[in-house]
Amino acid sequence: xxxSTRTRYGLRALMELACNYEKKPLPLKTxxxxxxVSVKYLERVIVILKNAGIVKxxxxxxxxxxxxxxxxxxxxxxxxxPLEGPVVLVDCVYDEGSCSRFAxxxxxxxxxxxxxxxxxxxxxxxxxxxxxxxxxxxxLDYRI
Numbered sequence: 001x002x003x004s005t006r007t008r009y010g011l012r013a014l015m016e017l018a019c020n021y022e023k024k025p026l027p028l029k030t031x032x033x034x035x036x037v038s039v040k041y042l043e044r045v046i047v048i049l050k051n052a053g054i055v056k057x058x059x060x061x062x063x064x065x066x067x068x069x070x071x072x073x074x075x076x077x078x079x080x081x082p083l084e085g086p087v088v089l090v091d092c093v094y095d096e097g098s099c100s101r102f103a104x105x106x107x108x109x110x111x112x113x114x115x116x117x118x119x120x121x122x123x124x125x126x127x128x129x130x131x132x133x134x135x136x137x138x139x140l141d142y143r144i
Contacts, residue, residue, distance in 0.1 A: 007083040009037050010045045014079055015134070017055060018071035018127040025057070025064030045083070052082035072128035080122050087122065089115040 016031045028046060032039040046065060049055045056068045067074065080087070092099035093112045099105065 004084060005041075006045055006048070007080060009035065009042060010049060010083045011076070011079060012037070013042060013045060014049065014054070014067070014074075014127055015130060017065060017067045018074075018131050021067055021071050024062060025066045027064040031065070048082050049079070052078070054079055054082070067127070070128070071131060072126050074127045075123055076125045076127070076130070077119065077122040079127070087115060087119040089118070 012035045013031050016026060016034060020026050028042055029039055031037075032042045035042075046055060050057065050065075053068055054074060055065050057063065057065050077087075088094060090111045092101070092105065092108060093115055096103075101108075
């Protein structure tokens with residue numbers, strides 16, 4: 001499984017917003033600069049997250065983006081799915097028509113188990129969990 005840049009950049013942008021929660025909205029340009037991402041690309045990613053109800057925007061000279069809910073109420077899986085789609089390591093685990101060996105595959109159970117573990121981790125973590133981890137590691141000290 002390989003994550004798209006859309007998902008990687010999207011989660012990094014969400015982390016910026018989570019660290020900035022309860023402060024003023026962040027301009028997209030600020031997020032892009034901090035994360036070393038193109039503003040144009042990040043615009044497309046933010047639209048997806050906004051349509052999913054994860055972020056909201058405000059207009060005006062002090063406008064920008066913010067989380068639609070507190071970071072402890074936003075599960076990583078809820079950010080992942082709009083950006084990446086369903087968590088599917090291999091199609092044959094869930095789609096019978098994708099493989100002629102569906103009924104008698106000797107390794108399908110392994111792939112399902114790995115898929116389930118990935119999904120369980122994404123379901124168990126929130127943006128706040130990630131913020132706390134990065135604070136502990138000293139990664140975000142300069143922004144908070």
